[in-house]
Amino acid sequence: MSGFLAVLVIVLIFIVIFQIAKASEYVSILKGEKKARQQSNRINGFLLIAFLVLGLIGVYYCNNLLKGKILGESASVQGEGVDTLIYVTLAITGVVFVGTQILLFWFAFKYQEKEGRKAFYFPHNNRLEVIWTVIPAIALTVLVAFGLKHWFQLTSDAPKDAAVVEITGKQFNWLIRYPGKDGALGRRDFKKIDEAASNPLGMDWDDQLGKDDFMATEVHLVVGKPVKFVIGSRDVIHDVGLPQFRMKMDAVPGIPTTLWFTPKFTTKQMKEKTGNPDFTYEISCDQMCGSGHYSMRGVIVVETQAEYDAWVAKQPLQYSLAHPAPAEAPKADSTQKTVAANIGKP
């Protein structure tokens, strides 16, 4: 019923607008084309300048309203560079934005058609063209130079002492693997994937390097210590998006990718900094991956070295989950299933 009423109201508004529009057409014919044009010109000229003023106020108001809701300070050392670049770019584009919009609407208002005004025949001027070719070119060169400096820093090789975490996307969650004590990830092959046998990544159990690898449901990182993510996918393209760290990298099946950064604040510190007790570092999937794309959430916990060590000590090795000791088979079997189920949970 309310839907019907809404449609009725819209149709009525349409009819009213249409009748007014039709009437004004007749009036303008009666008044003469020239007079009608002058009148609508005055109205639209006023509206243009009003739009400019209200629009700029709106931009300011919108900024005040929303600036507290976007991300605060970068939570990674590398992200600071990105933020600086954003501010520099904002300053340059902001000046151009305000300047050109003012010129556009001011000119439109000022040079609206008036009785007796003659337009100025001004077809070209090479000096002006050169000015507005060269100045943007210089400004852009500066931005490119700054941008590339950061780009090469961000995409450089991770430091040798960086921790390694492997993140593999699948519809619709993340599989997280740590290399264990030896610091090296074991070999894997997608043909060996067997969810039922606690091997969701297809680890090759003949590889000694993999024997001490463990899997987790959350990423745990040590504050202040660089970490390198080795990113892959089991099925379609996903993307590891880390908004607080200003990092992002696609997860492509068959082509491993990497990114690295140094977290600056622990999760606890961020809760205090943001005043939000629910604050969580999240991994968002940023590449359309199917119907569960929006729910592909991962959690990162940044903590102190001591907290991290305590957490690692509690993590069962994936090898032992996949190879339960025969003696305590029934019991181990049930834990294995829980962990496997957790890992497989969307």
Place this chain on the structure above:
Amino acid sequence: MSNEATLHSQQEVMHGAHDHHDHEHHHEDNFISKYVFSLDHKMIAKQFLITGIVWAIIGAFFSVVFRLQLGFPDATFPWLESILGHWAKGGRITPEAYYALVTMHGTILVFFVLTAGLSGTFSNLLIPLQVGARDMASPFMNCLSYWFFFLASLVMMASLFVQTGPASGGWTMYPPLSALGDASIGSKIGVDLWLISMALFVVSQLLGGLNYISTLLNMRTKGMSMTKMPLTIWSFFFTAVLGVLSFPVLLSGFILLLMDRHAGTSFYLSDIFIAGKALANEGGSAILYQHLFWFLGHPEVYIIILPAMGMVSEVLAVSSRKPIFGYLAMIGSLFAICILAFLVWAHHMFVTGLNPFLGAFFVLLTLLIAVPSAIKVFNWLTTIWKGNIRFTPASLFSIGFVSTFISGGLTGIWLGNSSIDIHLHDTYFVIAHFHIVMGVSAFFGMFAGIYHWFPKMYGRFMNNTIGYIHFWVTLIGAYLIFWPMHYEGMAGMPRRYFDYSSWTSFNQFGGLNQFISIVVILVFATQLLFVFNFFYSIFKGRKLTEQNPWKATSLEWTTPINPGHGNWPGEIPEVHRWAYDYSKDGRDFIPQTEPIGPNESAH
């Protein structure tokens, strides 16, 4: 389509050349040859336009439906279930339906409305009229171009009604998601239909594009040298060149995708474990598709925006009663954009694991595009400076175009810089950027074109008052919708999410999303008002009483109010000057057909 029809029309065209006044009475077109399989470029333009309008309503309606989900994730709308059935059980659309809607919204708006509906309409209408030709180089190919587009439309429309739904992997259709039916319900027959439809669409674009290029290179009237052509024609020229060179690459990408789907090849597939089993495919690269796709995909955004730029340049000059400022610089910047358009595609792929060294070149070339774009903006500003501007709906939309082109273009400088793109990639910032610069701007250019050339198309005016309402609501609404999205993007809020409520990083925008959705509904309703105005005015609009209602210099206004097939009843007029002699030597305007006077100052 028979040869007979072709011959018939050629005869008619020849007739037009020799016969003066009475040729219109000579023959009678039947309904089929006049309105359906017409060979007249003006009728084909109208066919493109009206098909585009129908698609635009469908595509925009889809956005209203998914905006309802984004703005009111907890509400239910029982009427949705009545139109979408099990895709909206209980009045709330399913994630599958949501992804199908966003995918179709993108495909429809980018290809069917802003490519076919925009350049299809105005290239067809204006190229012969403004260069002084009786019709296209090949009217038959032109007719085929439309009907291939129509077939593409039918197939795409059919895909909306199949059991498993239309393609739903995003309009970019990245594999492996689009290649594997097991990965998504929309990747079953929906993607096949999508690929077939797009293949037909590419054929349509190539037929049209080759025709536009050959017509404007070979069939210009006497005296119409390339540098006397209006900027509209230059922009259609570069648009057609872009399309002809890049659409085949897209088609090759689609063929490989089709083979991966059905012929067991592994162009894009490798190391995949899905639906409980490992696939045999090895050695393919999912990134290869992205290179092929964006090699068209990026020029495509210029295919969309260049015609709008050309029409805005023309309308601004006419309504300011001033020559367009820096005509040669305008052509030069179009040319520069056209070349650079082919060299920047990988800026869509900065976070795919692209070699950073290669990425650096794409940063440089991408930001370089800002230079010709800046030249164009400053030239438009100088064109209206010291003018005598008449605010017709067309000129208002042109001013709106410049405004949104600036706003959306400047954020391109953010995204083109790879370091910033890492943070903003695939967030609402990108949505805001491209909707403002190639969605809203291109639509503003298209509206400017429709309001300005409607009298040429139908011999009647559209209603001005509705036009003004349409402009103001759309301009204000567009900024209200897309401006705040920049902030959501700065917070890293990913695009293509069905629901944000379970995220602590992105759930702070609930109220804002609601506000945006309400504005979307208002703006959509206003577009319906425009559509009504358009169709009503075709039949009931105020009639044109003079040949040249806008006092413009270009050739299309030298034709009769309702030109027949062949455009000019007598000889095609000869051209003596460029199209921008407004307010020269104290005269309001001097038509292109007027010879240069002995005492006239040089421009």
